[in-house]
Amino acid sequence: MQSYWSTHFLLPGQVHSQAQAVSEALEGAREGVASLVGCEPFEIVFTGGGTEANNLAVHGLLLNRESGRQPSQGTGHVLVSDLEHDSVLSAAAGLGASWEVETITCPPSGVIDPDQVRELLRPETRLVCVQLASPVLGTIQPIREIADACHNLGVPLHCDATQAFGKMPVDVMRLRADTLAVSGHKFYGPKGSGAVYIRRGLQLSPIAFGEPREMGLRPGAENVPAWIGLGAAASLSAKCAEEASTTLLSLRERFSKGVIDSLKGEPSVLCSDSPRLSNTVALELPCNARQVQRAARQLVFTAPLSDAPPDEMTRALRVIGRTESQIARTICVSLGWTSSQEQVDRAVELLADACEVVAVS
Amino acid sequence: MQSYWSTHFLLPGQVHSQAQAVSEALEGAREGVASLVGCEPFEIVFTGGGTEANNLAVHGLLLNRESGRQPSQGTGHVLVSDLEHDSVLSAAAGLGASWEVETITCPPSGVIDPDQVRELLRPETRLVCVQLASPVLGTIQPIREIADACHNLGVPLHCDATQAFGKMPVDVMRLRADTLAVSGHKFYGPKGSGAVYIRRGLQLSPIAFGEPREMGLRPGAENVPAWIGLGAAASLSAKCAEEASTTLLSLRERFSKGVIDSLKGEPSVLCSDSPRLSNTVALELPCNARQVQRAARQLVFTAPLSDAPPDEMTRALRVIGRTESQIARTICVSLGWTSSQEQVDRAVELLADACEVVAVS
Numbered sequence: 053m054q055s056y057w058s059t060h061f062l063l064p065g066q067v068h069s070q071a072q073a074v075s076e077a078l079e080g081a082r083e084g085v086a087s088l089v090g091c092e093p094f095e096i097v098f099t100g101g102g103t104e105a106n107n108l109a110v111h112g113l114l115l116n117r118e119s120g121r122q123p124s125q126g127t128g129h130v131l132v133s134d135l136e137h138d139s140v141l142s143a144a145a146g147l148g149a150s151w152e153v154e155t156i157t158c159p160p161s162g163v164i165d166p167d168q169v170r171e172l173l174r175p176e177t178r179l180v181c182v183q184l185a186s187p188v189l190g191t192i193q194p195i196r197e198i199a200d201a202c203h204n205l206g207v208p209l210h211c212d213a214t215q216a217f218g219k220m221p222v223d224v225m226r227l228r229a230d231t232l233a234v235s236g237h238k239f240y241g242p243k244g245s246g247a248v249y250i251r252r253g254l255q256l257s258p259i260a261f262g263e264p265r266e267m268g269l270r271p272g273a274e275n276v277p278a279w280i281g282l283g284a285a286a287s288l289s290a291k292c293a294e295e296a297s298t299t300l301l302s303l304r305e306r307f308s309k310g311v312i313d314s315l316k317g318e319p320s321v322l323c324s325d326s327p328r329l330s331n332t333v334a335l336e337l338p339c340n341a342r343q344v345q346r347a348a349r350q351l352v353f354t355a356p357l358s359d360a361p362p363d364e365m366t367r368a369l370r371v372i373g374r375t376e377s378q379i380a381r382t383i384c385v386s387l388g389w390t391s392s393q394e395q396v397d398r399a400v401e402l403l404a405d406a407c408e409v410v411a412v413s
Numbered sequence: 414m415q416s417y418w419s420t421h422f423l424l425p426g427q428v429h430s431q432a433q434a435v436s437e438a439l440e441g442a443r444e445g446v447a448s449l450v451g452c453e454p455f456e457i458v459f460t461g462g463g464t465e466a467n468n469l470a471v472h473g474l475l476l477n478r479e480s481g482r483q484p485s486q487g488t489g490h491v492l493v494s495d496l497e498h499d500s501v502l503s504a505a506a507g508l509g510a511s512w513e514v515e516t517i518t519c520p521p522s523g524v525i526d527p528d529q530v531r532e533l534l535r536p537e538t539r540l541v542c543v544q545l546a547s548p549v550l551g552t553i554q555p556i557r558e559i560a561d562a563c564h565n566l567g568v569p570l571h572c573d574a575t576q577a578f579g580k581m582p583v584d585v586m587r588l589r590a591d592t593l594a595v596s597g598h599k600f601y602g603p604k605g606s607g608a609v610y611i612r613r614g615l616q617l618s619p620i621a622f623g624e625p626r627e628m629g630l631r632p633g634a635e636n637v638p639a640w641i642g643l644g645a646a647a648s649l650s651a652k653c654a655e656e657a658s659t660t661l662l663s664l665r666e667r668f669s670k671g672v673i674d675s676l677k678g679e680p681s682v683l684c685s686d687s688p689r690l691s692n693t694v695a696l697e698l699p700c701n702a703r704q705v706q707r708a709a710r711q712l713v714f715t716a717p718l719s720d721a722p723p724d725e726m727t728r729a730l731r732v733i734g735r736t737e738s739q740i741a742r743t744i745c746v747s748l749g750w751t752s753s754q755e756q757v758d759r760a761v762e763l764l765a766d767a768c769e770v771v772a773v774s
Binding site for chain 1: 418429430461462463464465467468472498499501503504506507535596598602605621622623624632633634635636637638706708709711712713716723735737
């Protein structure tokens with residue numbers, strides 16, 4: 053990214069001959085993202101992050117707000133899973149009064165049933181939104197089966213895949229989603245970078261207003277350095293995700309086993325029988341909520357933060373039917389490419405200490 | 414910015430104690446932007462760039478799209494100058510059919526007449542948009558007088574000030590704009606960074622959907638490294654703009670004089686009697702459009718790029734009444750902090766060469 057802050061500071065559309073080099077580098081980055089997703093480069097639109105990617109997919113598909121025209125509100129039925137990120141849930145809620153947004157409820161397994169989606173689909177359904185993997189539970193959704201159910205009725209499927217990259221191979225030809233959201237900083241790319249895969253032939257409108265860039269779908273000066281960084285991270289992740297997945301899985305299992313062995317009272321792994329991301333585990337601990345919070349603060353784990361409005365973790369745990377007292381004793385652990393056995397063992401020790409203090413006191 | 418990619422990679426709202434340091438650094442950056450604009454830090458909302466800042470000011474003020482609620486379209490009258498950037502013009506055009514958007518026409522001087530704004534204001538006017546300075550003509554608008562006219566009727570004024578920073582001191586207390594757009598890469602900050610000044614007490618709605626960040630006005634993970642860079646550039650620009658302005662002015666005058674002296678046929682400086690940015694000059698040359706284009710390509714000047722849809726430069730030149738043939742012979746030159754006398758002299762030579770070839774052929 054460095055040279056695109058300083059030497060190559062021009063924008064791809066500018067007159068100067070050096071702008072051509074910037075344009076070519078940006079197209080190289082687009083190829084990197086395409087390799088991550090398994091699509092053609094022209095099916096990738098760069099964004100400022102995952103939130104913007106989800107907003108663009110949902111509103112861009114359903115609302116016609118072409119620059120200079122008045123917004124056409126449209127009407128119809130939209131299905132959204134209750135595990136979705138806020139940027140999908142509230143984009144759907146913000147479609148307007150003429151839209152009916154219905155929830156696909158996730159069972160305690162943490163995995164959505166394609167048959168339920170099939171039953172909820174109607175002739176007037178215009179979009180279905182289901183994430184690829186939960187950042188809290190780690191559960192992986194049967195996107196292919198859900199996509200097939202949608203396509204039988206000609207309904208597009210948007211898949212928020214932001215959580216999956218770098219932890220599992222993602223291939224949009226296999227998943228068959230029609231749009232797919234990418235967030236750079238979730239797989240070691242820069243913050244403030246993201247992308248949307250848009251299946252060739254699918255028509256979207258821009259959601260922001262300004263000079264048409266990114267195939268007319270994203271106005272504003274191209275964030276060249278961030279997108280170059282995103283492309284590099286994507287190329288790396290496309291190559292390494294499968295191998296990383298194996299390493300992460302063995303570390304995660306070492307962690308889960310360590311916690312279970314060292315804590316009396318049987319901590320339980322949530323959704324343990326479901327397909328899950330190799331790096332993620334949600335653990336219900338046999339200890340006091342406050343001690344869990346303190347351990348989490350030391351360990352950069354996530355613990356429930358707030359009740360009203362509920363944070364992402366609290367929401368996901370409620371969805372699978374956990375009680376408020378169970379939620380308060382739950383931690384969510386995500387391991388990364390730089391996590392080591394030593395770190396995992398130390399984390400187990402710290403957690404065991406935190407819980408034992410409670411047992412004694 | 415570097416350490417916020419790597420060491421301090423957490424987000425300000427996270428649980429870990431290191432996230433507190435990130436939060437403090439971000440508030441320091443907010444103070445930097447506040448010093449640039451002359452406001453309090455809590456009046457600054459970070460964005461992904463100038464386009465988003467303009468979109469947020471216009472739609473955030475006029476449309477109520479709070480997360481989870483249906484968009485309330487509203488109704489009213491909006492005044493927008495015809496010199497505005499696409500991100501203001503098309504945001505206004507995209508307000509919807511219930512809004513009447515009226516144009517404030519700029520005279521050949523390149524400077525809007527506050528009396529014209531006074532005459533166009535109506536009881537139902539809900540917003541006025543006038544930029545601080547034109548990137549093409551360099552002309553500086555009488556924002557203070559326009560703001561006073563607006564406030565007499567209780568109408569807020571949005572000012573796109575993106576072009577002015579680093580070239581002149583900007584003080585929102587003196588300008589009295591109610592919202593003001595900032596774009597990082599216009600004053601040596603990073604691409605993909607921007608901000609909006611929002612006068613205390615003014616209520617805006619977010620224009621995107623997701624977890625509430627940036628005082629609820631901008632969802633999505635905070636782009637910490639970019640905003641740290643924006644803050645540093647803003648602090649520098651706040652200190653240096655006045656001095657830079659003097660240096661830039663002398664270089665610009667050297668360039669204008671050089672071109673006028675070396676070209677027969679009297680090239681003319683557009684809007685030369687109006688207050689202008691110290692670094693910008695639009696010159697109508699006594700030569701062939703194609704040669705001007707070639708010189709521009711070598712020199713990173715801007716020349717008109719396209720007619721349909723007209724690019725920003727073509728639009729601005731039409732606004733002040735230049736004919737199509739005059740527009741084709743016009744270049745727009747912006748000097749920067751790193752521009753030198755040698756570069757200016759070389760630019761004059763290259764331009765003179767380009768025009769002489771035409772005179773001979």
